Amino acid sequence: MALEKECPRTVSCADIIALAARDSTVLSGGRNWEVPLGRKDSYGASLKESNNNIPAPNSTLKTIIAKFKRQGLSEVDVVALSGSHTIGMSRCVSFRQRLYNQTGNHQPDRTLDSHYASFLRTGCPKSGSNQNLFLLDFETPAKFDNFYFKNLLTNNGLLNSDEVLFTQSEFTKGLVKLYAENNEIFLDQFAKSMVRMSTVKPLTGDKGEVRENCRLNNH
Numbered sequence: 001m002a003l004e005k006e007c008p009r010t011v012s013c014a015d016i017i018a019l020a021a022r023d024s025t026v027l028s029g030g031r032n033w034e035v036p037l038g039r040k041d042s043y044g045a046s047l048k049e050s051n052n053n054i055p056a057p058n059s060t061l062k063t064i065i066a067k068f069k070r071q072g073l074s075e076v077d078v079v080a081l082s083g084s085h086t087i088g089m090s091r092c093v094s095f096r097q098r099l100y101n102q103t104g105n106h107q108p109d110r111t112l113d114s115h116y117a118s119f120l121r122t123g124c125p126k127s128g129s130n131q132n133l134f135l136l137d138f139e140t141p142a143k144f145d146n147f148y149f150k151n152l153l154t155n156n157g158l159l160n161s162d163e164v165l166f167t168q169s170e171f172t173k174g175l176v177k178l179y180a181e182n183n184e185i186f187l188d189q190f191a192k193s194m195v196r197m198s199t200v201k202p203l204t205g206d207k208g209e210v211r212e213n214c215r216l217n218n219h
């Protein structure tokens with residue numbers, strides 16, 4: 001609102017979100033990067049298209065990599081950007097399958113630490129409590145660091161899509177180990193990959209619009 005008053009119809013919501021992502025990373029301990037600006041906002045959003053293009057928490061590593069590649073992002077980007085799960089939370093419904101019936105045989109995921117699984121089951125029962133929230137990195141939840149990767153080494157990743165980086169490919173496993181050992185290398189690669197991700201098909205020029213109100217429900 002203040003921005004719109006000062007500088008009407010100039011800075012898009014998409015640019016504001018990209019800047020906020022960078023600033024919140026820096027404020028919580030991550031590296032700085034220069035945000036390429038000039039995105040426009042789209043006129044609409046498609047749930048179907050996003051479900052098609054964004055991996056689900058129970059996707060296999062192969063699917064995750066394929067979806068990133070379709071956008072021009074590499075396996076290195078997949079691993080580094082997943083490191084953003086060093087911050088924030090997930091709902092129970094996004095990882096329940098791992099606690100009770102990972103492969104259809106009514107057994108928990110073997111690549112989930114059993115003590116951690118017991119703890120998770122207390123707040124994420126077999127049914128209900130879908131919206132209960134759990135930290136994606138329970139070691140240092142508010143710090144942008146490499147504890148997300150350290151957790152993966154001990155089967156303490158919360159989402160299936162997290163743990164598969166360590167269990168389903170030698171290449172991504174190597175990167176997980178590298179980032180777990182060296183926070184600086186992770187932070188540098190994260191900043192680079194964020195710049196790469198910001199080049200994924202943005203609307204620019206006379207395509208799209210600059211929305212005046214960035215709230216979801218602005219009608």
Ligand code: HEM
Nearest residue numbers: 055056057064081082084085087088089090091094159161
């Ligand atoms: C690799 C594929 C990815 C999958 C499958 C995935 C999946 C998820 C899921 C299921 C959640 C919890 C949502 C919920 O239950 O409400 C989540 C949270 C989050 N994800 Fe991802 N994610 C992926 C990649 C990324 C990337 C590339 C970024 C950013 C660079 C990112 C940043 C976040 C953040 C910050 C949260 C926490 C949100 C909050 O606390 O409100 N994720 N992700």
